[in-house]
Amino acid sequence: MMDGANQTAVREYTLVGLSGHHDLERVLFVLCLALYSLTVLGNSLLIGLNMLDPHLHNPMYFLLSNLSLMDILGTSSFVPLMLVNFLEAQRTISFPGCALQMYLTLALGASECLLLAVMASDRCVATCQPLRYPELTSGKTCLCVAVLAWGTGFTNSLLPSLLAWRLPLCGHDVINHFFCEILAVLKLACGDITLNARVLMVATTFLTLAPLLLIFLSYMFILAAVLRVPSAAGQRKAFSTCSAHLTVVVIFYGTISFMYFKPKAKDANVDKIIALFYGVVAPSLNPIIYSLRNAEVKATAVALLRGGLLSRKASRPSCWAPSPPGHARLCCGRDLHTAAAQLGSCSRPIRGRRGSLRRHH
Numbered sequence: 001m002m003d004g005a006n007q008t009a010v011r012e013y014t015l016v017g018l019s020g021h022h023d024l025e026r027v028l029f030v031l032c033l034a035l036y037s038l039t040v041l042g043n044s045l046l047i048g049l050n051m052l053d054p055h056l057h058n059p060m061y062f063l064l065s066n067l068s069l070m071d072i073l074g075t076s077s078f079v080p081l082m083l084v085n086f087l088e089a090q091r092t093i094s095f096p097g098c099a100l101q102m103y104l105t106l107a108l109g110a111s112e113c114l115l116l117a118v119m120a121s122d123r124c125v126a127t128c129q130p131l132r133y134p135e136l137t138s139g140k141t142c143l144c145v146a147v148l149a150w151g152t153g154f155t156n157s158l159l160p161s162l163l164a165w166r167l168p169l170c171g172h173d174v175i176n177h178f179f180c181e182i183l184a185v186l187k188l189a190c191g192d193i194t195l196n197a198r199v200l201m202v203a204t205t206f207l208t209l210a211p212l213l214l215i216f217l218s219y220m221f222i223l224a225a226v227l228r229v230p231s232a233a234g235q236r237k238a239f240s241t242c243s244a245h246l247t248v249v250v251i252f253y254g255t256i257s258f259m260y261f262k263p264k265a266k267d268a269n270v271d272k273i274i275a276l277f278y279g280v281v282a283p284s285l286n287p288i289i290y291s292l293r294n295a296e297v298k299a300t301a302v303a304l305l306r307g308g309l310l311s312r313k314a315s316r317p318s319c320w321a322p323s324p325p326g327h328a329r330l331c332c333g334r335d336l337h338t339a340a341a342q343l344g345s346c347s348r349p350i351r352g353r354r355g356s357l358r359r360h361h
Contacts, residue, residue, distance in 0.1 A: 013098050015091045016176045017082075018269055029086040032276070035284040036079045042287030043068035046297070053300040059137040060126070063119045064290060066146050067248075070112045071283035077104040078179035079280060085178070098180040103161040105279070106182060110207040111153025116249055117211035118145050120218035123242045128225045156207055160200045167191050178272055179279075208256065215249055244290050251289075255282050 018025050046068045050061045078101055085091040093101070125136050164182055170190035177184035182200065186193050222242060229235045255278040291297055 012092045012094045012173065013180070014174045015082075015085055015093060015178060015180075016174060017085055017091060017178050018272065019091070021269070025086045028276070029083060032079060032086075032280050033083055035280050036075055036083070038287075039075050039280075039284040040072055042284065042291075043072050046287050046290060049297065049300045053303070055296060056300060059122050059142045060119070061296075062139075062142050063115065063122060063146065066149070067112065067115055067119070067286065070108050070115065071286055074105065074108040074112070075280060075283050077101055077108065082178045093180065098175075098185070099161070099165055102164065102180040102182050102185060103157060105179070106157035106161060107154040109153075110157050110203070111150050112252065113208050113211045114149040114153055115146070116245070116252065117214040117218075118149055119245050120215040120249070123245060124218040124221050127222045127242070153207065156203050160196065160203055163196050163199055167193065167196065176268060178276065181275065208253075212253060219246065247289050248286055251282050251285060 018028070047065045050056045050065045081093065081097075081101075122137060126133050129136065160182065164185055167186070167189040168191045169188045172188040172190070175184050175188065186196055189196075219242070226235050226239060255274075258274065
C-alpha cells in the first residue's frame with residue numbers, strides 16, 4: 001500500500017470480529033480478559049522469580065524468561081484493542097496501528113518458534129553432555145542465541161509485512177477478523193498476491209518447520225540417552241526436566257497446525273475462534289505448565305509466598321554471578337555432577353566428585 005491514492009483512500013480499517021453476535025462477544029470479552037490477565041501476571045511472575053532466585057540463574061530459566069516475555073508482548077500487541085472492540089459498536093484501527101499489529105504478531109510468533117528450538121537444544125546438551133554443559137551454555141552463549149532468535153524472527157517477518165502493504169487495496173477497508181492478521185489483510189487486495197503467498201510460505205517454512213525438525217532431533221537424542229539409564233528413578237528425573245518444555249511445544253505447534261492446515265471452515269467465525277485459541281489461550285497456559293511441572297519453580301514460588309526467598313538467595317551464589325576465578329565453574333560442576341549421576345547420561349561415569357572435576361577441567 002505505497003501509492004498515494006491508496007493511502008489517502010484508506011486511513012483506517014474496520015475490524016468485523018463477531019459483529020451480529022453481541023451476546024457471544026460479551027462472553028468472549030470476559031474469557032479473553034481473564035486469560036490475558038493470567039498471561040501477563042503469570043509470565044511476569046515467572047520472569048520475576050527467575051531474576052530473584054539464584055537457584056534459577058541458569059540457561060534453561062534464562063530462555064524461559066525470554067519465552068515469557070514473548071508471550072506477554074505477543075498477546076499485548078492485539079488483545080487490548082480487541083477487548084475494546086468487543087464493547088464498541090465502531091471497531092476501527094488506524095493504518096499505522098494495523099501495520100504495526102500485523103508485523104508484531106508475525107515477528108513474535110516466528111521468534112517463539114526459534115526460541116522453542118533453542119530450549120530443546122539446551123535440554124539435549126544438559127542430558128547428553130552434562131559435564132560440558134557449563135562450557136557449551138555459558139552466559140554469553142545463551143545471550144547470543146536469545147538475541148539471534150529475537151533478531152531472526154523480527155527480520156524475517158519484515159519482508160512479508162512490507163509486501164502486504166504494497167498491494168493495491170482499492171479502497172477496501174473492512175478486515176474480517178478480530179485483529180490485523182496477515183491472511184485477512186491479503187484478502188483485501190485487488191491485485192496479484194502470488195509473490196506475497198510465496199514469500200509467506202518460504203518464511204513460514206523456514207521459521208516453523210526448521211525449528212520443529214531441530215526440536216524433534218533434540219528429543220530423539222534425549223530419548224536415546226534416557227533409555228540407557230539403568231534405574232527407573234533416573235529415567236523419571238530425566239523426563240521431568242523436559243516434560244514442561246515438550247508440553248509447551250505440543251500446544252504451540254498443535255494450535256498452529258490446526259489453524260493453518262485444517263480444512264477451511266464454512267463459517268468464517270469458526271476460524272476466528274480458532275485464531276483466538278492460538279493467540280490468547282496458548283500463551284496463558286505456559287506459566288501454568290512450567291509452574292506445575294517444574295519442581296524448582298514451585299519451590300521458588302512457595303519460598304516467595306512464605307517470605308523465605310531472601311534466605312534462598314543467600315544460600316547459594318548464582319552460577320552466572322561474578323565470583324572468584326574457578327568458583328562459578330565449581331558451583332555449576334557440583335550441580336551437573338549430581339545430574340550426571342542421576343541420569344547416567346551419555347558421558348563416562350563419575351567416580352569421585354572432586355577428582356573427576358579436576359580431571360575434566
